[in-house]
Amino acid sequence: MCGIYGYIGEKSVCEVMKGIKRLEYRGYDSAGIAIQTDLPFAEDGNTRNGDGITTIKNKGEISNLEKIVLNRVVKSNVAIGHTRWATHGQPNIKNSHPHLSHDGKWAIVHNGIIENYLELKEQLSSDFFVSETDTEVVAQMLEKYYNGDVLSTIKMVCEKLKGSYAFAIITSHCKNKIFVARQNSPVVVGYGKNYSVVCSDINSIKGDRILMIENGQFAVLEKGKLSVYDNCLKEIDINELGEIEKAGGEKLGDYSHYMQKEIEEIPIAIKRTVKAYANVETLEKILPKKRFEKIKNILIIGCGTAYHAGLVGQRLFEEEGIFCESAIASEFRYKPFTERKNTLAIFVSQSGETADTIGALKLCKQKGLKTLAITNVKNSSITFAADYCIYTNAGSEIGVASTKAYNCQLAVFYILSKYFNYLKHGDLKAYDEEIKNLRRIAKLIKYNDNKHICSKLAQKIHKARSIYMIGRGLDYNIAQEASLKLKEISYIHCEAYPAGELKHGTISLIDKNTFVFAFVTQEKIKDKTFGNINEVVAREGKIILFSPFDNANKKVCEEVKVPKIKERYYPLFIINYLQLISYYTALLLGNNPDKPRSLAKSVTVE
Numbered sequence: 058m059c060g061i062y063g064y065i066g067e068k069s070v071c072e073v074m075k076g077i078k079r080l081e082y083r084g085y086d087s088a089g090i091a092i093q094t095d096l097p098f099a100e101d102g103n104t105r106n107g108d109g110i111t112t113i114k115n116k117g118e119i120s121n122l123e124k125i126v127l128n129r130v131v132k133s134n135v136a137i138g139h140t141r142w143a144t145h146g147q148p149n150i151k152n153s154h155p156h157l158s159h160d161g162k163w164a165i166v167h168n169g170i171i172e173n174y175l176e177l178k179e180q181l182s183s184d185f186f187v188s189e190t191d192t193e194v195v196a197q198m199l200e201k202y203y204n205g206d207v208l209s210t211i212k213m214v215c216e217k218l219k220g221s222y223a224f225a226i227i228t229s230h231c232k233n234k235i236f237v238a239r240q241n242s243p244v245v246v247g248y249g250k251n252y253s254v255v256c257s258d259i260n261s262i263k264g265d266r267i268l269m270i271e272n273g274q275f276a277v278l279e280k281g282k283l284s285v286y287d288n289c290l291k292e293i294d295i296n297e298l299g300e301i302e303k304a305g306g307e308k309l310g311d312y313s314h315y316m317q318k319e320i321e322e323i324p325i326a327i328k329r330t331v332k333a334y335a336n337v338e339t340l341e342k343i344l345p346k347k348r349f350e351k352i353k354n355i356l357i358i359g360c361g362t363a364y365h366a367g368l369v370g371q372r373l374f375e376e377e378g379i380f381c382e383s384a385i386a387s388e389f390r391y392k393p394f395t396e397r398k399n400t401l402a403i404f405v406s407q408s409g410e411t412a413d414t415i416g417a418l419k420l421c422k423q424k425g426l427k428t429l430a431i432t433n434v435k436n437s438s439i440t441f442a443a444d445y446c447i448y449t450n451a452g453s454e455i456g457v458a459s460t461k462a463y464n465c466q467l468a469v470f471y472i473l474s475k476y477f478n479y480l481k482h483g484d485l486k487a488y489d490e491e492i493k494n495l496r497r498i499a500k501l502i503k504y505n506d507n508k509h510i511c512s513k514l515a516q517k518i519h520k521a522r523s524i525y526m527i528g529r530g531l532d533y534n535i536a537q538e539a540s541l542k543l544k545e546i547s548y549i550h551c552e553a554y555p556a557g558e559l560k561h562g563t564i565s566l567i568d569k570n571t572f573v574f575a576f577v578t579q580e581k582i583k584d585k586t587f588g589n590i591n592e593v594v595a596r597e598g599k600i601i602l603f604s605p606f607d608n609a610n611k612k613v614c615e616e617v618k619v620p621k622i623k624e625r626y627y628p629l630f631i632i633n634y635l636q637l638i639s640y641y642t643a644l645l646l647g648n649n650p651d652k653p654r655s656l657a658k659s660v661t662v663e
């Protein structure tokens with residue numbers, strides 16, 4: 058959510074433009090850059106000169122900013138840039154970062170939210186403000202409280218802030234430096250010969266040596282040099298800071314979109330996840346028997362797709378006789394906490410940066426629960442916050458709509474459920490069997506020729522105004538994730554419903570123009586769902602049925618006969634159809650599936 062990139066060294070403007078481009082998946086409402094320069098530019102609606110600093114900004118995707126920045130000869134050794142996902146104020150030029158102080162001597166880019174910004178704003182002159190953002194308040198405070206020493210001014214201002222932030226700041230009071238501060242929003246810094254760099258995303262930074270900045274720390278970047286300070290401004294030996302393994306950037310290659318590429322990668326991603334935990338000893342090292350054999354209850358928490366993966370996880374643990382609950386992180390955080398004994402709290406997050414999930418984790422930790430993170434991103438914030446961590450190994454996921462990461466989260470839950478069974482009953486055979494089965498499913502997805510039927514179904518539904526998705530048990534969980542996928546990139550209203558619940562109100566919305574996807578894969582409850590399908594057909598709703606079973610009601614609009622597999626694996630298998638249908642539908646509607654409107658890849662604000 059929002060991206061920060063700053064660079065000191067030759068061609069800093071180019072490096073920052075490339076950097077924010079790599080971060081664009083995190084937000085793309087508007088973008089901007091601040092350049093330290095003694096040569097003022099011709100001012101226009103996009104360009105504003107400060108004192109030794111010029112900002113250039115534009116609305117929309119970074120390509121819009123690129124057009125106006127790269128058209129000019131911009132030479133500078135110091136630049137900071139930002140790609141925005143709007144939280145305060147519309148995505149227009151004024152609200153775009155970087156923000157200048159009134160005297161033009163400070164420029165700041167920010168990720169996070171300053172919760173007390175209105176209160177702080179009241180203490181400043183209202184004439185100074187050009188934007189509606191929380192960030193501009195910080196720029197004006199830096200000017201107001203400047204005490205002759207830049208770093209101690211930044212520290213003093215930070216102490217007055219409530220909320221979360223990662224800041225990159227430049228100032229003409231102290232040229233050729235970038236100042237960085239962090240509180241509850243991730244930021245990494247790096248350096249090499251003749252350059253240094255700051256970035257809000259571990260996977261998008263380029264640098265020879267990369268270090269993580271912890272909450273409350275400050276960093277000062279210079280050409281080829283980096284200094285880090287603790288919250289009392291005592292310098293920290295950077296050799297003692299955690300160095301970060303560089304993650305390779307992902308290239309789009311021959312694919313049209315990351316989403317398409319990432320759906321294609323699902324079988325290989327599942328195989329990678331399974332390989333990592335194929336030997337039970339690996340999990341025994343991460344989750345030692347002694348500490349986990351007494352676990353009686355599991356609580357799974359996440360947001361969006363990650364929450365949906367947790368819902369499937371819940372059913373898998375329940376199958377093993379373990380009491381399990383799931384919760385949406387933003388809800389869980391603010392409801393009364395019920396004391397739980399022998400409970401493991403599992404937090405699912407692809408990015409490992411989701412503010413609500415991390416907030417819920419911290420709460421559980423405070424209440425004495427063991428915490429386990431399931432994440433895709435090495436060194437992400439959640440990996441430091443949790444007691445234990447399991448990686449999904451899906452590979453980088455750039456498309457905003459989560460696909461392969463979801464499948465790998467499910468793979469981890471399949472394995473974990475059998476691991477807890479092994480801890481309880483010593484049943485290694487069932488664990489090994491699970492590994493084999495998951496490999497089979499990965500192969501089945503790989504060779505399942507479903508592109509034609511998915512594109513045909515997308516054709517069928519893409520003009521619909523409203524779609525419903527129904528199922529019972531695990532089939533309802535399929536419907537939940539499928540409906541999120543479809544709505545987030547097609548913008549078609551789509552709701553998931555437990556099949557048996559439809560008649561308690563929502564069925565009144567079904568008419569001859571309504572498509573209803575129905576998932577029927579669980580033998581025990583199939584007749585019940587077929588009954589609910591009949592109720593929809595009776596109201597002329599158009600059923601699109603996914604099932605391995607013979608269907609008694611020939612009046613469905615479309616039927617996708619899926620192969621017979623063990624029932625518990627249908628969420629992993631069938632979601633692939635719905636990911637593809639969503640992708641094709643977005644294309645038919647002219648939407649960019651990689652950058653759905655109003656969304657961002659990692660949600661680092663509450």
Ligand code: F6R
Binds near residue numbers: 361362409
């Ligand atoms: C939907 C999607 C979101 C995320 C949610 C949590 O396709 O990607 O619903 O699943 O924002 O994100 P993570 O998993 O990074 O915590």
